[in-house]
Structure formats: C-alpha cells, structure tokens
Amino acid sequence: MAKLIDRPASTDGAKPDQDFSTERQRWESASARGKQRKGPGSGAVDRTISDIPLKALYEPQDLENFDLARDLSYPGQYPFTRGIHPNMYRDRLWTMRQFAGFGNAKQTNERYHFLLAHGQHGLSVAFDMPTLMGYDSDAGQARGEVGKCGVAIDSLADMEQLFDGIDMADITTSMTINGPASIALAQYVAAAEKKGIPRKALGGTIQADILKEYIAQKEWIFPPRPHMRIIVDMMRFCRDEMPKWNTISISGYHIREAGSTAVQELAFTLADGFAYVEAGIKAGMDVDSFAPRLSYFFNSHIDFFEEICKFRAARRIYARHMREKYGAKDPRSWQLRFHTQTAGCSATAQQPENNIVRVAYEALAAVLGGTQSLHTNSMDEVLALPTEKSVEIALRTQQILAYETNVTNVVDPLGGSYFIESLTDEMEREAEQYFDQIEQYGGVIEAIEAGFFQREIADASYRYARSLETKDRIIVGVNHFQKEAEREIDLLRIGEDIERGQANAVQSVRESRDQAKVDATLARLKTACDDPNDNLMPHLIDCVNAYATEGEIVEAMVEVYGRYTERAVF
Amino acid sequence: MPRPLRIIVAKAGLDGHDRGAKVIARALRDAGMEVIYTGLFQTPEQIVQTAIQEDADGIGLSILSGAHMTLFPLVVEQLKAQGAGDIVFFGGGTIPPDDVAELKRLGVQEIFTPGAPLSEIIEFVKRECGARVA
Numbered sequence: 001m002a003k004l005i006d007r008p009a010s011t012d013g014a015k016p017d018q019d020f021s022t023e024r025q026r027w028e029s030a031s032a033r034g035k036q037r038k039g040p041g042s043g044a045v046d047r048t049i050s051d052i053p054l055k056a057l058y059e060p061q062d063l064e065n066f067d068l069a070r071d072l073s074y075p076g077q078y079p080f081t082r083g084i085h086p087n088m089y090r091d092r093l094w095t096m097r098q099f100a101g102f103g104n105a106k107q108t109n110e111r112y113h114f115l116l117a118h119g120q121h122g123l124s125v126a127f128d129m130p131t132l133m134g135y136d137s138d139a140g141q142a143r144g145e146v147g148k149c150g151v152a153i154d155s156l157a158d159m160e161q162l163f164d165g166i167d168m169a170d171i172t173t174s175m176t177i178n179g180p181a182s183i184a185l186a187q188y189v190a191a192a193e194k195k196g197i198p199r200k201a202l203g204g205t206i207q208a209d210i211l212k213e214y215i216a217q218k219e220w221i222f223p224p225r226p227h228m229r230i231i232v233d234m235m236r237f238c239r240d241e242m243p244k245w246n247t248i249s250i251s252g253y254h255i256r257e258a259g260s261t262a263v264q265e266l267a268f269t270l271a272d273g274f275a276y277v278e279a280g281i282k283a284g285m286d287v288d289s290f291a292p293r294l295s296y297f298f299n300s301h302i303d304f305f306e307e308i309c310k311f312r313a314a315r316r317i318y319a320r321h322m323r324e325k326y327g328a329k330d331p332r333s334w335q336l337r338f339h340t341q342t343a344g345c346s347a348t349a350q351q352p353e354n355n356i357v358r359v360a361y362e363a364l365a366a367v368l369g370g371t372q373s374l375h376t377n378s379m380d381e382v383l384a385l386p387t388e389k390s391v392e393i394a395l396r397t398q399q400i401l402a403y404e405t406n407v408t409n410v411v412d413p414l415g416g417s418y419f420i421e422s423l424t425d426e427m428e429r430e431a432e433q434y435f436d437q438i439e440q441y442g443g444v445i446e447a448i449e450a451g452f453f454q455r456e457i458a459d460a461s462y463r464y465a466r467s468l469e470t471k472d473r474i475i476v477g478v479n480h481f482q483k484e485a486e487r488e489i490d491l492l493r494i495g496e497d498i499e500r501g502q503a504n505a506v507q508s509v510r511e512s513r514d515q516a517k518v519d520a521t522l523a524r525l526k527t528a529c530d531d532p533n534d535n536l537m538p539h540l541i542d543c544v545n546a547y548a549t550e551g552e553i554v555e556a557m558v559e560v561y562g563r564y565t566e567r568a569v570f
Numbered sequence: 571m572p573r574p575l576r577i578i579v580a581k582a583g584l585d586g587h588d589r590g591a592k593v594i595a596r597a598l599r600d601a602g603m604e605v606i607y608t609g610l611f612q613t614p615e616q617i618v619q620t621a622i623q624e625d626a627d628g629i630g631l632s633i634l635s636g637a638h639m640t641l642f643p644l645v646v647e648q649l650k651a652q653g654a655g656d657i658v659f660f661g662g663g664t665i666p667p668d669d670v671a672e673l674k675r676l677g678v679q680e681i682f683t684p685g686a687p688l689s690e691i692i693e694f695v696k697r698e699c700g701a702r703v704a
Contacts, residue, residue, distance in 0.1 A: 144583060218587075
C-alpha cells in the first residue's frame, strides 16, 4: 500500500509501542469532567437496549484476555466469529427473502410471482393463524382469523394452488410453521411430486422449532415431548430423503418479539438448538449426519452494535459447543448459518414511514453481523399486512445495502474493534450463564414446564416498557417527537369473503375425495403415533395425498398425544 | 376505602402475542389493582364467564392477529347476553384508526394502540372502572 501521508508515526517521535499512558490519563480526567446530557432519552446512555453496561470508550486493555487465534481466527474457520465463509459477501450476497402470505393460496401465489419477478431469490410462506394452530378454515376456532396473518392452507389442494406456475426445483422455499410443520412439509413434498419433482430436489427450510413456541410464540399443539418426537422423525426423514432441505430453523426472532433482551434471544435460541442436537443424538443419529441441516433465525433490533455482537457471539458459541460438547467432526456442523428479520417490535404505528429508516439500520446490522439471508420488514406491517408498494421499498432497502453501500466488500469489517470484541465476549459470557441456569432445571423442556423462560422474558419486556414510560429510552414518534395528526396510509385489508370462500373450498375438498382412503391413512397415522420406532413422515405424506385436511390430521394426532395447555404467568 | 379494582386481562382466538397483555397486566397490578390474566386462546364466552365469576369491574382484551373486528363485537354480544353489560370493556392491539372508531360505536369503551403510555391506560381503568366501586 502506498504511503498515505509522509510524516513520522507520531508528532513527538515516540516509538510505535508507546503505552499512551499520558494520553489516557488526560482523556480520563477530561471524560470525568464531562456532563452527561439530560432530558428525554438520556437515562440509558450507559447501557444497551438489553441493559448490558457500556463504557464511554473501549481500549486495548479491554481485550487483555482476548486470544486472536482462539476467539477470532479467520472467516470460514473455527470458531467462525468472523463469518462462516472465507470471502463472505464478495463471493455471494445474502439471500433476499421476503416473508409473504395472506388471504387464500391464489392471492399469495400472485404475490410470489410479483416478488420473483422483482429479483427476490427465494420464497417464504406466512401461514394464517388457523393453519399455524392446526385448524381448518371452517373450524369454530378459525372465525375472524382466516387469511389475516398469512395464507390459509387446509389441504394439499391449497398447497398445489400456492405453487402454481412456480418451478419448485428451481427456487428455495422457507415455511414458517411449527406445530403442524410435519404436515406442511408433507404437503410441500406431495405438491412437488404431483408436478413430477422428486423430494430429493427440493431445497428450503421449515421452521419446525417447537421449543420456542412454548417459550415465546405460543403456537403449539401437542405437549413438548411428543412434539420433540415428531421433530426427530422429520430430522431423520430429511437426512435420508431430502438432502437439500433444512430441517429446523431454530428461532430467536419470536423470543425477541415477545420482549426478551438480546442476550436472552441469543441464549434461549442456542439452548433450543442444543436441545434438538441432543434429541437427535439420543435417537441414535450421528451428529454430523443431521447437524449441517440445522439453521438459525434471529431478530435484528435497533441497538446497532449489540445486534452485530449478538450474531458474532452466536457463531462462536455454537461452534464451540458443537465441536467440544457434542463431538461434531464435520466443520459444517460447527457453522451457525442464519436468517435475519428486522425487528417487527421496533416498528411503530406512529409515523410509519420512519420504519423505513429503522429497517435500513437493522438490515445493516444483520449484514455486518454476517447473515446468510434477510427479510426486511415493510413500513406498514405494524398496522396490517404490507401493501405491494411498501414491500417493494423493503426489498429495495436490501438492494441498496447490497449494491450501493460497499459494506459487502470487506469481511467482518468491525472485527478487532475493542468495543465490538468486548461486547461479543460479554454476550457470550452472559449466554453461558443462562445455559448453566437451564441446566439446573434439567434442560430446556423442564425449564419451559417451570415457566423459567416465560418469566425471564416477561420481566425484561416489563422493564423495557417502564423505561419508555420514564422516557429513559425514546422511540421517535411514540414517546417523543409525536405528531398530533397522523397521516393515514393505505392499508391492505383481508375481507370476510376470504373466510367464507376458504371454508367452502375445504368443504368441497372433503366432499370430492375418497373418504375410505382418508380414513385408512388417518388410522395408520394414529398407529404410527403410538409406535416410537415408526417414522411419522411417510404416513403424513399418505394422509396428505388422500386429501385429508390439516385439521383432520391434527385431530387424529391429538387423540394420541393430547393438547398442550400453558400455565399462564405474567 | 373502596376495594381494589378487579380487572380481567384477556387473550382471545388463536392469537399468541401475549407480550402487551402481560405488560398491561403487570402495570395494572403495580397500580394497585387485582388482575386476573386469562391466558391464551379463550373464547368470547369464556372471557365473559370468567369476568362474571371473578366479579370483575373491567375486561381488557388484547388482539394482534387481525381478528379484532370479529372478536371484540362477540365479547360485547356476550356481555349483553350474559347480563354483564355494566362491566367496562376496553382493549388494545394493532388496530387501524377506522376500526377503532367502528369498535367504539359497537360498544367497546376504549381501544389502546401500540405506544399508548401505561399511565394513560391506568388512568382510564381507574376512572371508568372506579365508578363501579365508588
């Protein structure tokens, strides 16, 4: 590199290894004389949004115990603090994957065609609440909810419609569904096979992370133990028959949305991940045979540096545990691959256009943290499902980040920063403390049953709500800089006709199919539910191919497993 | 001295978003009220039954799933049907302004949207429900 400016290393000719002790003292006393700013938003300058203490300045002595080889190493190498690939975004940008689904399968299919035509790389299915909870659109529990938060998928007929005209071998699909994940996967496989695409050609991810449902999102069906058996069956099935499929997307996103801190998101998510790894090992699978297909899903919240450090810490913790504790030998088993979504809970209904800016910062944090794929929220998602216009802006936000800012040109550009490395270390340390606490309960399921996670999250979210109330923290447009008259923005509404139409559709599916075949496949499924040595997935595919509806399949399984009820704490 | 106010904080339908409901439950409890949280997935019938059994002064219903135009009116209907129309009924969630106006017209006393200060909600409950115990 050419010499930038021709002058001595320092003005007084000191050696490069001087200790800066004079400068340090000078700074320290000047810093002590400083007066902390007052007024709204000044009550939290000494901590992150998650209440991790912050100093005004980080310096070399903060990294005294830092070991470059042990803690940082190189990108693409253990412990992957700097990223899982040697050249990161120079070789390949992250996947821009916008989550979409609303109304019925036909409407959502049209949105998918729109997104693919505008340069999106993969699809991401949002299901409606009845589908997520295992109810058909004509069930009493579904009233008012059909097609509202996502697309209604009752039977294979809807899944076929959803991917109409889309080459399922060419795209990857992410499906955000947990309780009935095994059924949705069966429907996806069946829909593809009806088009002549073999299951082994299908690439994508299904969330299937049931543990975080009990912890945060609350979309469960069965009690934890049978749910874990279903997940192990899916892991085994995908290992053997769907080599390109990611079996579980272990999710911190919803834990954060439920009000957790960044450290809680980090620790609880990884604890869930380790619980799946342990379940797979316990079921007799070699860890390296299934671990490379596990992926993660994190939130990117508004505290910029804390988020970057969270992603870096997550990779390092995961690599260490996978290699040291679980004995994984394949480097792919050590790599934490993750999807990121910007924080829905950081978006505001007030002055919604401001969310465009929040999303851009959060997306930047995700990229500086080394994400593999990204969903940027639309500005109006806090009010309703996003309009086409706002979805386009959200996607353009990622494209500007990828193609204009040049932040993609250098791997882990913040690595080595005294602050970034200190905060990464601190988050790892605090996460390890949580692992110890969970261990004391006897594991994740026991801690769920004791209400541990739920309590920790409720405490954190109440602390945060209080800090807004006292204005120690500011949300622009909400508790400061409010505007009297809010301008109305266009909202996408899902009419009641969708509910009626979908209810009619599922009824006509029931009328037109071979009922004897449905009964037989459901009966075989129930027998398999009782037999831990059988795998449920082939039976589920049979049920789906017979056009048994999701609600019917769930009911059959509930007869064996029962339904989970939570002891509610606040 | 009047007895403490007794408030039901409720979640209905299939909506699992309980962050806001729990924060409100705690804030009302910290403000000296007795709070009963129903837990998730209650039907409008169950919510009103709970309120009657607990002799509640108010029901606060939280909905973030988009089903508010169905579930709020069903609770209003149940309050009337079960002869409990004097219980103060309010709610919160991600509810667009037009829907807020319509729900108020249908008999929901107040709707708080995201960002509403806790102090405002506490004041509302004290004022409206307080009339019952005065």
